[in-house]
Amino acid sequence: MHVSERLLQLYADTNASIRTKLQETIKQNLGDGKSLRMSFEELTGTTNTTLSNEEKSAMDFAAWIKDGKKDATFLPYYVSLLEMHDAVLNKEATIPQSNPVDKTTVNETSVVVKAVVPVPQPVAVEDPKGKEKSLTSKPRYMPEAPVPSRAERAKYQRTIEPAKPRRKSGKWIGVLFLLTLLIGGGYIGYPYVMDLLEPKPEAKIVEETPKPGPEPVVQEPETNYVWLASKNVNLVSEPNGTTITYIGDIGDRYEIVKELDDHVEVNLDGTTAWAPIDSVTTDWPTRDLTDSALLDWVNTNLNNDWLGEAIPDFFAMNEAALTETIGAPYGRETDALNAYAFYNGGFFVIQQDKVHAIDWTNTQTTREAFSPLGEPVLETDDAVVYESETYSLRLFEGTNGQIRVRLTEK
Structure with a gap:
């Protein structure tokens, strides 16, 4: 069984208080740092x-x-200790104690008291001459040259003589010239004036109705998807990286962001991760399985006493409504994409505060029990996937014989 699947199974079998005690014991043992192999040997007595x-x-x-829990280095170490939690919690972990070091030092500083000597302020001395200057009036302006008298100015003034009368003959010449212009202009402009006075037929303006052009065709961008083709696929933060962002299951569908060498980048609800090319497929067949046939199989072959409600009703609930309907879970975990609410009999997968999937753990269901549903969409050595229009039904087989069934709303 994959280490991530073992972790989900252990969370379903142990309560939160045991996991909290185990985590505190691990922190005390690791202290400032030691190898995970040595820590495991000290906590369990085994190698x-x-x-x-x-x-x-x-x-x-x-x-x-x-x-x-993204780092793949801690995952097998923590799962192995969780499987042996009885032995770890019953054994006292040896924690090396370090002598406390008094890092407090007192620095004595000499205080120099300086006497403050008052500085004498300059006293303003009033100038008695200032009053005398203010009483003295300003001297009158005296022109550099004397102003000439009226008689002297008269010498420079020009004598103005009356204008001579014009000759009267010029007026008659001007009148004759004007009459000639009027008569000639009237003769030349008469046809144009008459043409302006005649009524002209009004021109009819025909407005052309614009022909409607073809309506633009809105093309929706094509979205490409991939499906995980094997169980428990590690989606890492970078190609060939070791930091696990999310562990996907067979049949999970993701939108493609881009491809690079032997990895494909997929969208994980606001973040991205990289999946190996050999673990995904773009060819996902469809089957003629109806929703009612699939739900009838779930109600017949699985123990639903711990649910108490109709299966489709849960997929319309958020986490608060789920708690109000069947009570508070005994455990809750989260990862980069989902939250998991654990109950006796299984757990719910909550995505974006909405029930996304229901898992039945430790079931007695076998692969042969799925045969009435017809041909599966995908089948491997340790998993099988059936799909209807709305739901996806999957079986996961563990190496220790445990069977887990998941119903997901697509």
Whole structure:
């Protein structure tokens, strides 16, 4: 069974208080840093050579828990300890204590008291001459040259003589010239004036109705998708990286962002991750399975006593409505994409505050029980997928014989 599937199964089988005690014990043991292999040996008394020799501290482990358990280095270490939690919690972990160091030092500084000597302020001395100057009037302006008298100015004035009368003959010449212009202009302009006075037929203006052009065709952009073709696919933060952003299941559908070499970048509800090309497919067949036939199979072959409501009603609920309907879960976990609410009998997958899937854990259902549903959409050695128009029904087989069934709204 994949380590992520073991973690989901362990969360379904253990309560939150045990997991919290185990996490505190791990933090005390890791302290300022030690290898995960050595820490596992100290906590359990056994050796696990598959664990990493990389040194990790309690702060690294706390950050890993808070960040949604993305780092693949911590995942097998934590799952192995969770499987042996009885032995770990019953054994006292040895935590090296370090002698406290008094880092407080007192620095004595000499205080110099300086006497403040008052500085004498300059006293303003009033100038007695200032009053005398203010009483003295300003001297009158005296022109550099004397102003000439009226008689002298008269010498420079010009004598104005009366204008001589014009000759009267010029007026008659002007009148004759004007009469000639009027007579000639009237003769020449008469046809134009008459043409302006005649009424002209009004021109009819015909407005052409514009022909409607072809309506623009709105082309919706084509969206490409991929489906995971194998169980428990690690979606990493970068191509060939080790930081796991999300662990997907067979049959999950994602929108393609871009492709690069042997990886494809997919959209994860606001973030992205990279999936190996050999773990995805773009060819996803359809079957003639109806919603009613699929739901009838779920009601017949699975134990639904812990639900108490009709299956389709849960997919219209948010987390608050779910709690109000069947009570509060005994455990809750989150990752980069979903939240998981654990109950006795299974758990709910909540995506964007809405029930996205229902999982039945530790069922007695076999692969042969799915045969009445017809041909599956996809089948592997450890998983099988059936789909109707609205729902996806999947079976996951673990290496230890455990069977998990998931119903998802597409």
